[in-house]
Amino acid sequence: MPSLLIVDDEPGVRSALGGVFRDEGYDVDAVESGEACLERLTRQVYDVIVLDIWLPGMDGLATLARMRERQVDAQVVMISGHGNIESAVRAIKMGAFDFVEKPLSLEKTVLVVRNAMRQRRLEAENQALRARVDAQYTMVGESYLMAQLREQVAMAAPTNGRVLIFGENGTGKELVARNIHLLSRRRAGPFVEVNCAAIPEELIESELFGHVRGAFTGAVSDRRGKFEAAHGGTIFLDEIGDMSLKTQAKVLRVLQEQVMDAVGGSARIKVDARVLAATNKDLPVEIRAGRFREDLYFRLNVVPIFVPPLRDRQEDILVLADHFMAMLAREYGRRPKSFDPDAVSALRRYPWPGNVRELRNLVERLMIMVPGDRIAGRDLTFLDQGMVGGMDTAARPMPASSTSLHDARDQFERDYILRALAVQQGNISRTADMLGIERSNLYRKMRGFGIAPPRRIDDDENA
Ligand SMILES: Nc1ncnc2c1ncn2[C@@H]1O[C@H](COP(=O)(O)OP(=O)(O)OP(=O)(O)O)[C@@H](O)[C@H]1O
Ligand SMILES: [Mg+2]
Numbered sequence: 001m002p003s004l005l006i007v008d009d010e011p012g013v014r015s016a017l018g019g020v021f022r023d024e025g026y027d028v029d030a031v032e033s034g035e036a037c038l039e040r041l042t043r044q045v046y047d048v049i050v051l052d053i054w055l056p057g058m059d060g061l062a063t064l065a066r067m068r069e070r071q072v073d074a075q076v077v078m079i080s081g082h083g084n085i086e087s088a089v090r091a092i093k094m095g096a097f098d099f100v101e102k103p104l105s106l107e108k109t110v111l112v113v114r115n116a117m118r119q120r121r122l123e124a125e126n127q128a129l130r131a132r133v134d135a136q137y138t139m140v141g142e143s144y145l146m147a148q149l150r151e152q153v154a155m156a157a158p159t160n161g162r163v164l165i166f167g168e169n170g171t172g173k174e175l176v177a178r179n180i181h182l183l184s185r186r187r188a189g190p191f192v193e194v195n196c197a198a199i200p201e202e203l204i205e206s207e208l209f210g211h212v213r214g215a216f217t218g219a220v221s222d223r224r225g226k227f228e229a230a231h232g233g234t235i236f237l238d239e240i241g242d243m244s245l246k247t248q249a250k251v252l253r254v255l256q257e258q259v260m261d262a263v264g265g266s267a268r269i270k271v272d273a274r275v276l277a278a279t280n281k282d283l284p285v286e287i288r289a290g291r292f293r294e295d296l297y298f299r300l301n302v303v304p305i306f307v308p309p310l311r312d313r314q315e316d317i318l319v320l321a322d323h324f325m326a327m328l329a330r331e332y333g334r335r336p337k338s339f340d341p342d343a344v345s346a347l348r349r350y351p352w353p354g355n356v357r358e359l360r361n362l363v364e365r366l367m368i369m370v371p372g373d374r375i376a377g378r379d380l381t382f383l384d385q386g387m388v389g390g391m392d393t394a395a396r397p398m399p400a401s402s403t404s405l406h407d408a409r410d411q412f413e414r415d416y417i418l419r420a421l422a423v424q425q426g427n428i429s430r431t432a433d434m435l436g437i438e439r440s441n442l443y444r445k446m447r448g449f450g451i452a453p454p455r456r457i458d459d460d461e462n463a
Helices: 011-023 034-041 060-069 085-093 106-137 144-156 173-182 201-209 245-257 283-288 294-300 315-332 341-349 355-369 377-385 405-423 428-435 439-448
Strands: 003-007 027-031 048-052 075-080 098-101 163-166 191-195 234-238 259-261 268-270 274-279 303-306
Touching: 003 011, 003 034, 011 027, 011 106, 027 034, 034 048, 034 060, 048 060, 048 106, 060 075, 060 085, 075 085, 075 106, 085 098, 098 106, 106 173, 144 173, 144 303, 144 405, 163 173, 173 191, 173 234, 173 274, 201 245, 201 259, 245 259, 245 294, 283 294, 315 341, 315 355, 341 377, 355 377, 405 428, 405 439, 428 439
Parallel strands: 003 027, 003 048, 048 075, 075 098, 163 274, 163 303, 191 234, 234 274
Antiparallel strands: 259 268
16 A cells, blocks of 8 residues: 655644545555654655645754655655745755645645655666666675676776677676676667577578578568667677687678678678677687687687686675575565575585576575475485586596697696685785795786786785
C-alpha cells in the first residue's frame, strides 16, 4: 500500500486529508510539527509527505532542508498559505515535487499527491533497475590480482585504445569488456557483442559488415552489420582466435582504414567503433602455426589485459560464491544460503577448471538442490571426487599439443610470478626475495610477461 505522511498543525486539515487519502487507498499517518515529522522519518519510510510551509517551531522549509540532508527519498508536496508563493517556489528549488495552496481544494490535492506517488514509483523502479544492472556488471573480488585487473580496466577504459583481453574460459573476459565500455566516454553508445566462434564461417562477413540485397542467395533485403550497429559505441569481438584468415583480413582493413564495405555493396562506409577483442587461445602460438595474422594481432593488442584463472586468486572464491548466492537468491525470490566451514574449504580446495562461470553454475545448482539455509561439506563431496589433483601445476591438463617447451616454460614462469605477487600482496621487494632474484630482474620479467607493476610505491617499507 502506498504510504503518506501529513504534516500540518491544524487538526481539521489533518483529519480532512487523512479521511480523503484513506479512501483513496493510502496508508496514512499525520503529525502536527516539523520536529515530529523528522522524528517519524527515523522510524518509518513514506512514499509521499504532504508538508505545510507554515508550522509553529521548525517551519516547512527548514524541515524540508533537514530531510534533504538525511537523504530521505520520499516525494514532498508542500501546502502553502495565501501569499506564500515565494516560499513554495523555494521549496520546489530544494527538491519538493509540487505545492498546493490554501484554502485546500481536496480534488487538487489528491491529483498532486497521485502524481507525486507516480514519480516516487518511477524513481524507485529506476533505482532498482540500475542497482540490478550495476550488480550484474560489478567485478567482484578482493585478491591482489583482481585489484590489479580493476586498475588496468580503469586505466584503459577512458582511452579509445583497442584492448585485447585474454584468459581461460569463464574467467570474466566479457565482464572486463563490459566494464571498459561502461567506464568509457562511449558508455551512452551501443555495446555490440559478436561471438566469432558461434557464427558459421560463411555468414560471419555479412554479420560483421552487413550485406546488400541480392548479395548472395538468401540475402532478401539489405542488412546492417555489427560494425555499423556499434557506431559511436563499442564492438566486442569475442573468441577472435576462431576467425578464419579471410575474415581476419577484412577486420584488419576496418581497423587500419576505419572504413568497410557491406557484402555485395559498393559504398565504403565509415565506422567509428571502439574495438575490444577477447580470446582464450594463445595467439602467439596461433600465429606461429599460421592460423592467426600477426599484423591483426598487433593492431588489436594495443592494450593487453590478462584475466587470471580463479585458482590463482583463491581469496576471491568465497567472495564470489557469496556474491552469486545473493544475486541468485534475489532472482529466485529465495533466501540466500550460507556456507559451512567445511563447505568453504571444499570450495577453496577445488581447482576450478571452468573458472568463475563454473563457480556461478555450482552456486545456482546448490541454490536449487540444497534444502535449508546452510550448505554443508557433504553437499560438495562431488567436487573432491571430480578433482584430478590438488592445486598442483603438474596435475593440470596437458596444454594444447602445439605448445613448445619454450612457451610452456614462459607460461609457468608467468604463472609462478603472479602467484608469488599474490602471496606478497604485490610487494615487489618481498616477491623478489621469495623468488630469489633481483628486484630489477623481477621488473624486467613482469614487463616481458605483460604483468603491470603495482602502483603503490610502498614496497620498500618492510623489505
Ligand atoms: N570478478 C567477477 N565478479 C563477478 N562476476 C564475475 C566475475 N568474473 C566473472 N563473473 C561472472 O562469471 C560468468 C562468466 O564470465 P564471462 O562470461 O565474462 O567470462 P568469459 O571469460 O568471457 O568466459 P568464456 O571464455 O566462457 O566466454 C559471468 O556470469 C560473469 O558475470
Ligand atoms: Mg566470453
